[in-house]
Amino acid sequence: MNKKIIEHLFEFWEQIGRHGGFLKTENGFSFTNPSDNSWPSKIFHLNISELELSELQKKIRLQELPNSLAIYEANVIKNELERNGFCPTSQVKAMALDTSEFNFNPTDASEFIRVSSRLEAELFAQVATASFGYPVSPSTISALINKPSFTLYLGKHENAFPSCGIVYLDKNGVSGIHMIGTKAGYRGLGLGKKMTQFLIHQAIKNQSRKVYLVASQAGERIYTKMGFTTHGVLESYSLSLH
Template sequence: MENLIVNNLFEFYKLVGTSSQFLNCTQQYCYVKAGNLSWPNIVFDLNEEQVNYQNLYDKIKANEISNKVFLLQNETIETQLLNHDFKLSSSIIGMYLDLDKATKPVNDFSTIYQVDNNTTATEFARIASKAFNYKILPSTIKPLVECQELKLFIGKHHDEYASCGMLLLDKRGISGLHMIGTLPKYRGFGLGKIMTNKLLFEAYENASQQAVLGASIAGERVYSKLGFIKQGDFKSYVV
């Protein structure tokens, strides 16, 4: 199951990078490096047998490639990164839900709107930037509207767009929940749960057998209540 989760995450980054034309892949790794110090900025899918860690370090120091290395927990790779002066910066928890063992949410999402034009894509970028506290450019989000594998949503609270989320149907038929966020001033109103249920509803509509996501420690408690099961840890290392 760990591989299903990591494959969905990597496919997500490749799709975002391809859509905005900043994906680069070598025999050693892939990376996406958006402009203006914005999201996404990440090295991923390391080839354990071929990666040259000193070269990777040097390229990051020279600002030639992205400054964050993201991977599924792997003692061999992590030891090499630490030996080459990388530092652990953050971690998330891989989680999955067997959809045939869960109840499909009721289709009652009057406050959720699909992102289908430049205006709503700009709103998505605004919400996500504030929710995750890093810059996400509208120019990165707008091309994603045309991706058939990906659905983007924003949610309202009263009269303001306040939440966001994406769902990726990957090549294996797994539905990945991504970029679930809420404006800080509207946290505590259950908007994240509403968005998560909307994405799960869409996962059922995809006829997926599993839904997967990466969760923070705080998010793990929320998703566990929805039936998600922890499966694997994902680490980020920086120079």
């Protein structure tokens, strides 16, 4: 299950890069590299048998590649990376939900709008940037509007739009929920939980029997209460530049 969830995430990044015009593939890996090191700047789909680590190191040092590699829990790759100056930087939990066991009442659809214009894409990018603390480019979000596999939402609260989220339907008919964020000043109001439940209901409308996501350790506790189960981790590595 871990591999299925991570492959879904890689496909998500791949499609974003393809629509945004910043997906590239080289021997042994793929990468997304949007302008200004904005989201998603990642190296993934590593194939250690084809990968030339010295060339990878050189291009990272020259800033031709993002300095962030995402891998499965694969000791062979991890050991090889660590022997060549790469250090683990973070872990996120790979989680899945069986939609047949999801029993929350549908959330009020009037509290959410689907992103369908350039102005709404700019607002989504602002909310995501403020929520996650890293840059999300409006042009990246705009490129996903009206693409069949992507649905992007903003959550309302009073006269503001402080939350965001994405449903991505992959080639296997599985929905993943991504970029679930709430601006700092609006946390503690249950808006993230509402967005998550709303996105799950959209996944059910996609006829997805499973829903995937990746979560921080703190997020894992929240999603577990909603019925998600953990299936290992996604690990990120960076090259030590000192």
